[in-house]
Amino acid sequence: MIKLRKKNFVSFKKSFDSICASGKSPTVINSLAGQRNEIEARVLKYLNNRRALENVFPAALSPDISVELKSCYDGMPSDLKFQLELSHKYFLRGLHVCPYCLISEADTKDHYLPKEDFPEFSFLSYNLIPCCANCNRRKGRQFLKDGRRLFFNPYFDSVPGRILDVELSLARETVSFHLVEKDSLLASHVEKLNIIERYNDKGAGVLSEIIYLLNDYPSMRDEEEFVNHMDVEYNKSKSRYGINHYTSLIYEKLLLSGLVGQVLQDP
Numbered sequence: 001m002i003k004l005r006k007k008n009f010v011s012f013k014k015s016f017d018s019i020c021a022s023g024k025s026p027t028v029i030n031s032l033a034g035q036r037n038e039i040e041a042r043v044l045k046y047l048n049n050r051r052a053l054e055n056v057f058p059a060a061l062s063p064d065i066s067v068e069l070k071s072c073y074d075g076m077p078s079d080l081k082f083q084l085e086l087s088h089k090y091f092l093r094g095l096h097v098c099p100y101c102l103i104s105e106a107d108t109k110d111h112y113l114p115k116e117d118f119p120e121f122s123f124l125s126y127n128l129i130p131c132c133a134n135c136n137r138r139k140g141r142q143f144l145k146d147g148r149r150l151f152f153n154p155y156f157d158s159v160p161g162r163i164l165d166v167e168l169s170l171a172r173e174t175v176s177f178h179l180v181e182k183d184s185l186l187a188s189h190v191e192k193l194n195i196i197e198r199y200n201d202k203g204a205g206v207l208s209e210i211i212y213l214l215n216d217y218p219s220m221r222d223e224e225e226f227v228n229h230m231d232v233e234y235n236k237s238k239s240r241y242g243i244n245h246y247t248s249l250i251y252e253k254l255l256l257s258g259l260v261g262q263v264l265q266d267p
């Protein structure tokens with residue numbers, strides 16, 4: 001859950017022209033070209049509502065056109081694919097992880113508005129979000145419930161601040177994350193993508209590494225030394241992934257709770 005600061009979208013015009021210049025059959029190309037104005041108007045609607053995409057409803061497209069539009073994503077021309085890859089690399093610069101969960105590599109693309117319901121946006125740069133396979137699979141075709149969006153959009157939404165907190169036990173080597181933000185968008189995002197459970201798993205690994213350091217590196221038995229080390233790691237994680245990343249939350253809790261001091265006094 002982090003907003004991607006760098007923006008480098010591939011324009012509708014570039015995408016559409018690339019598709020029309022591809023090796024699709026003349027019948028399909030003619031049919032798509034005939035829809036161009038309508039699709040462009042839909043893209044404009046998308047952009048005008050980019051921070052409130054719940055206001056964009058599926059269009060009444062004929063089944064044939066829907067199939068053709070969806071096929072534009074599946075059989076995307078290689079130059080457009082390359083442009084999209086390049087733009088995703090640019091978005092993710094310095095991040096290296098899925099912006100939905102901040103856990104795994106962003107090696108797939110999610111259609112924020114699902115392509116089954118919005119085939120006209122299936123090849124649109126604004127609607128393609130680099131994400132990990134786990135988040136992509138969990139999100140699937142979901143988008144709205146009772147007229148409200150279910151997922152955070154890393155291009156257009158901002159994280160309102162702290163949304164998660166963690167409880168730690170060094171003695172039991174356990175971490176337990178929970179939501180503190182009642183904002184329904186972030187809460188449903190975390191719930192639908194199973195982020196609490198995934199953070200508990202990843203966080204347990206981070207804590208176990210910290211305990212290993214405390215036990216096996218004599219220099220770390222000096223509290224000041226250890227707190228300095230925690231501080232560096234905390235700031236590194238916070239500046240790269242934000243305050244809601246599992247690593248930032250664990251280091252912050254250790255720094256603020258005095259837990260490390262207790263452990264060092266009780267070898």
Ligand SMILES: [Zn+2]
Nearest residue numbers: 098101132135
């Ligand atoms: Zn993910």
